[in-house]
Amino acid sequence: MTSSLQAALDPGSIAVIGASENPDKIGGRPLLYLSRFGFRGEVWPVNPRRDEVQGRRTVPRLSALSRAPDLAIIAVPGEAAVAALDECGAIGVKVAIMMASGFGETADPAAQAAERAMVARARSRGLRMIGPNAQGLANFGTGAVASFSSMFLEAPPQDGPVGIVSQSGAMSVVPYGLLRARGIGVRHTHATGNDADVTVCELAAAVAADPALRLLLLYLESIPDPHHLAEAAAIARDRGLPIVALKSGRTAAGQAAAQSHTGALANEDRLVDAFLERHGIWRARDTTDLVAAAELYLKGWRPGGRRLVAISNSGATCVMAADAATSCGLDIAPLREDTQGRLRAILPSFAATRNPVDITAALMTNSALFGQILPVIAADPSADAFLVGVPVAGRAYAVDDFGRDTAAFAQATGKPVVIVAPQEIVASPFRSRGLPVFPGEGEAVRALHQLIAHRERMAAAAGRPPHPAPPPPARTPPRLLDEAESLGRLARAGVPVVRHRLCRTAEEAVAASVEIGGPVAVKGCSAEVAHKSELGLVHLGVSGDAAVRAAFEACRTGLAAAGHASSGVIVAAMARGRRELVLGAHRDPVFGPVVMVGDGGTTVEAMPDVAVLLPPFSEAEVERALGGLRIAPLIAGVRGEPPLAVAPYLAAAVAVGRLMVEEPAIASLDLNPILVGTEPGACMALDAVVFVEGTP
């Protein structure tokens, strides 16, 4: 955390430029909040036209202060805001929050240029800026509430273990409001606006260092600076602090809307997924999703696995819990036989005891059944988490006992427990004992799955080496290497490539074909041709001296006719495998080197079945990525066929990842097809297209 951002989160003094008497005005509300929420530092309202606002003495201008405030809130619009920011820089303010709109988020190039210019001037004086178009920062731990949100009037704050950092003002306080309505305390609620200087990700890294936090929520419309988010994730992981991020602009329509909201640049969405996963951050799909598992995180549970036991007085809850668990990859594993025997001794004969455990409607006439079976289930080691569903109960049931017994059960096992209780009368005795309650089986199971899968993701992310930053933009368009150079470069990097010779003469080609043996492929080689087939430069299955000679001549004349410089003619072995895979890599302007693995051949663009990985990564990570693809069953071997020998492919993918990290000059590469067979020796790239930066 830089000291500037510490000053933003925990300032000793705050100036409010454009301070207003009216607490419903942008320049009035922060003053109200600083008083109401107990800020103990100094507060200096700046207003040239009044001596006093909201009971505090003003100064007419910032320069009239005897010393610079740590934080300045700029609540004046347009030109005045720009002038105020410059004044902050001049007197040595550490951080300024620019609330004014009408800069980089507009389509106006002049306004965008003004934003860039003010950032440059601020930075040159050591001033950090949050905004413009920022709702501001709110820290309920210190009372430093430098925000004009109306939400803190509607839903009174309470300091607590959750932090929220958002570009959007609304999306800082919507999750705040949802959590507060559920009684959860929130310490940080920050909205950063256009992120022209300080970004959500940079601020998140500062917030993640707060030792009181136990859950950090982010709302992002763009990730221009993944290295800051990586830093935040590393700080959080070190402390076991989970980060849940809602990154919107998932779709083209969403990205267009984000562009007109904060001027956000579009990220390629599958790279966002890959980046968040790599760093152990969970991705939420929407607002409800962002806060759905909050109670589970705050319990501090550390699940040991994916085996879920469901317990209910409703068979339907049992069925739906089993469906939901299977759908999201949790196991409904049977309880141990001895456990089932003990349950059978308690429950009626028509109850189910395997898992799910269906107490049946017998609970209506004997509420004690609930408390009797829980200790039996608690003693069984074959469960990692529990769902307790009481979809219906009423005055005939001892619902308070259910809450008490379940709380004791949760305490005894130390394992996650979620409750399904759509009726408030039933939910209340569970909730009052700190158990997370959901209205339906779907929500409960999905929250539990999130907790479990997120903790798995955080564990997997621990100790991963850093992912390199993207390169500076290239000054010249990357240039193509010819096929021989491309194959050579990849072979040196450790990628198996087809046996081949680059031949200058027909005699060399014939000699190469004899040396290689059997029918060969004969291909024109040029650094000016990426797609050879279309120019008739690929001759397959060529046998015999005369045919090789003819194919050589066809390639030579084909290149000449098309006016392309020739590097010669490649003679290569005709290789066969069981499946054509693909291996590609490029450099994303935001996320840096990216490697693509998956199914290859001619349909890779029309029907992609690929995964992206951010290097460096291990062979196990490549294998896991392949396991999530449609071709996974082919790799494992289908219908009695032997499995594919993918180990050399995994190694090749790791080698390509290493190459992209170690040789920044390589702009992109595409190996398609790279053959995989049932024997390791069958794995080889048949073609390679490499683009490099710089002049030859």
Next chain:
Amino acid sequence: MTSSLQAALDPGSIAVIGASENPDKIGGRPLLYLSRFGFRGEVWPVNPRRDEVQGRRTVPRLSALSRAPDLAIIAVPGEAAVAALDECGAIGVKVAIMMASGFGETADPAAQAAERAMVARARSRGLRMIGPNAQGLANFGTGAVASFSSMFLEAPPQDGPVGIVSQSGAMSVVPYGLLRARGIGVRHTHATGNDADVTVCELAAAVAADPALRLLLLYLESIPDPHHLAEAAAIARDRGLPIVALKSGRTAAGQAAAQSHTGALANEDRLVDAFLERHGIWRARDTTDLVAAAELYLKGWRPGGRRLVAISNSGATCVMAADAATSCGLDIAPLREDTQGRLRAILPSFAATRNPVDITAALMTNSALFGQILPVIAADPSADAFLVGVPVAGRAYAVDDFGRDTAAFAQATGKPVVIVAPQEIVASPFRSRGLPVFPGEGEAVRALHQLIAHRERMAAAAGRPPHPAPPPPARTPPRLLDEAESLGRLARAGVPVVRHRLCRTAEEAVAASVEIGGPVAVKGCSAEVAHKSELGLVHLGVSGDAAVRAAFEACRTGLAAAGHASSGVIVAAMARGRRELVLGAHRDPVFGPVVMVGDGGTTVEAMPDVAVLLPPFSEAEVERALGGLRIAPLIAGVRGEPPLAVAPYLAAAVAVGRLMVEEPAIASLDLNPILVGTEPGACMALDAVVFVEGTP
């Protein structure tokens, strides 16, 4: 609707066998409800040990009544329940509700047999039974509440436009409770238990005929009788009544749980999807989903298309609404240029006017903006539905005006409008004016999508011919036809097949190869071999008399060596297409004939990319099914390639559907591959495997 089920829904008289003074007992609660909820018919408590229960005179036994009640509630357990049912049959009761558990839902064969026997005895006397293991029926239109659910004590009923029919007791009242909490009236809340006689689907057909209903919700753990559900769907569609069904047991774990709940048989889940879609029924995923769009249905909106306009004071809501819309297939189409011009004249320069419309935080200082832009947007014809998001507001905003203006807007357009307002203070002025309010963009957009897509589905289902019932179980295993017979049968049905001859001698084979021309395929033909390749009975690309003769001999000796009867040897043209598709059909024991279309070749089992259709269906329906597959881009034509000529394949699929409907003797068929090329003539089945019922 049969008169028996009318009697169940609207009985003139009800007997309660096992009537109890205690309203918390199963035999006491229906009596309480019949009094409390205004049932006007006669009520006869049956209790041999008391003269009076709950203020009503009892009879000692059913036979003591002067005439038979329309409906009998059997609230005694076990043997006594069975005896009571027989007594109901003897005196001419129309419908009995068996609340007792411990029959077909247990793993006990004796209990299951007892259930079958009591159904048989009841039916022989014209008595219909609901249950056993049934919570009972509740009709708040007539006050005939023959249910022991405690829910009607917790959430007081109100007659209204929703009907719920459920196998599960809990899942009849959970949606009831969720809807009542939202102020929605529910007329029918029925739980049928084991469905040993009357099923959910049969009862649903009776309920669907209620002219007051505007939404019908079903919970099913099994569909043993799709014809009843088809009937319910037809009745509902004729009246424009939407049916939303939650069919659980989607997964193997869920099916296992359902089996131990109500003894339900497992349905193949993709056939459930296909069946529900065919009949215009929407499928909900879970409880929350089941009631998620209720308010939208009850508004009676008939959406004209999929173009959504989103309007918010938050850019984040705009972005997330656009993401959610794209994700579920709604269009964020731009507003007309003139509309945008008029909006620009009202809104600040940094607002967005294209769609989504971002009013921006300027709304905080000028609440009137909201009411000013809505009429402008209402006048634009380029929208089919609207999302209005006010994620944050408070005392500085004229939130009541927002509700008033939006209600006027909804009235003016007549088009669906959903509101996003997580804060209650904001939600309330919209909700009080009858507008559907959601806590997040995701929920709002998904509910809107459901309304639109469900109405599309209902329109598509209208006028579809009936799907034939499944055949009675076959007495003998189906037998294989040999390839020549199979191809012949399909060719006669209108499926294009490869040119071929069945040859008895090597001379015939040579002659056939000459007639066909070019290299040929030579294949051993036997009604005892479904997988020829494994026995070396397939010779491809055979050229020349000698080679044809040799291949013929190899097939003949191969069949003889394996001990299989030979029908001869097939000589067929070697055909090529651009893609190998598959076309298959079988008879599901529940859903009857099923046709499978999609990608073919050797990976169809390992990596299925297929859709199922219930015949009869049209070519357009096949085309739409293919459009949902992964191979859809290949069919449309990729990278400048011409599209596949699928018309003959579509016709072949329709022909196979017709064949399955018209020839019940065909048990299953499998055409893989069926070639498709860029010319219509390329389409042909290269191989066929047909199984038929009955002896040759």
